[in-house]
Amino acid sequence: MEQKILSIVPRSEFGKSATRKLRSLGRIPVIVYGHTEPVSMSINEREFHNQFKSISESTIITLKGDKKERQVLIKDYQEDLLRNKILHIDFLEIEIGKALRTHVPINLTGTAIGAKAGGVLEHLLHEVEVECLPKDLPRQIPVDITELQIGDSFHISELALPSGIQVMNAEDQLIVHVSHRKAEVVEEVEEAEIEAEGEAEAEAEEE
Numbered sequence: 001m002e003q004k005i006l007s008i009v010p011r012s013e014f015g016k017s018a019t020r021k022l023r024s025l026g027r028i029p030v031i032v033y034g035h036t037e038p039v040s041m042s043i044n045e046r047e048f049h050n051q052f053k054s055i056s057e058s059t060i061i062t063l064k065g066d067k068k069e070r071q072v073l074i075k076d077y078q079e080d081l082l083r084n085k086i087l088h089i090d091f092l093e094i095e096i097g098k099a100l101r102t103h104v105p106i107n108l109t110g111t112a113i114g115a116k117a118g119g120v121l122e123h124l125l126h127e128v129e130v131e132c133l134p135k136d137l138p139r140q141i142p143v144d145i146t147e148l149q150i151g152d153s154f155h156i157s158e159l160a161l162p163s164g165i166q167v168m169n170a171e172d173q174l175i176v177h178v179s180h181r182k183a184e185v186v187e188e189v190e191e192a193e194i195e196a197e198g199e200a201e202a203e204a205e206e207e
Contacts, residue, residue, distance in 0.1 A: 004062070005064060007063075030090070033093065057102045073091065075091065104139075106141050112149075119151075128169050154176045154177075157171035
């Protein structure tokens with residue numbers, strides 16, 4: 001279980017003007033949802049970026065600085081892509097001994113044999129929804145694709161999951177597939193069409 005710590009400060013001023021001022025001071029407005037009414041706070045922008053090179057729902061965060069420590073997950077956020085800035089974050093408070101439901105990224109490992117042979121690797125599902133206790137929450141779920149040949153696929157049902165983790169996705173959902181290159185597929189289709197035309201002409205001549 002990956003865990004990080006952030007310092008929080010309660011917010012007392014609201015509205016667009018107050019939010020702009022907060023951001024100008026290098027702070028990110030946040031809201032914590034959970035077992036009580038939503039709580040408005042802010043976190044240090046630099047501290048957040050130092051700890052989070054990428055944002056994931058599978059990282060448990062401890063918020064410190066309020067009347068109590070809060071264990072939370074990131075559930076949503078707003079981002080300014082042009083300036084590479086996080087504008088707002090929604091946290092969901094969790095209970096350590098109670099099962100939670102969130103999304104965990106899939107990490108492909110190895111290089112598929114089929115890809116080396118000229119096939120195209122299609123990564124179709126990048127995260128799965130899981131239910132587990134916070135202590136069992138993995139940072140990511142690895143999928144070894146080394147043995148995949150051209151035409152092979154890997155489904156949810158084939159995942160090797162740690163104890164205590166239940167995946168909520170359908171078992172037949174496709175995670176990754178190694179397909180033929182488009183040029184090869186087009187060539188096969190054209191050959192099939194030529195064969196079909198030839199058969200049709202032969203049948204017409206017989207008639």
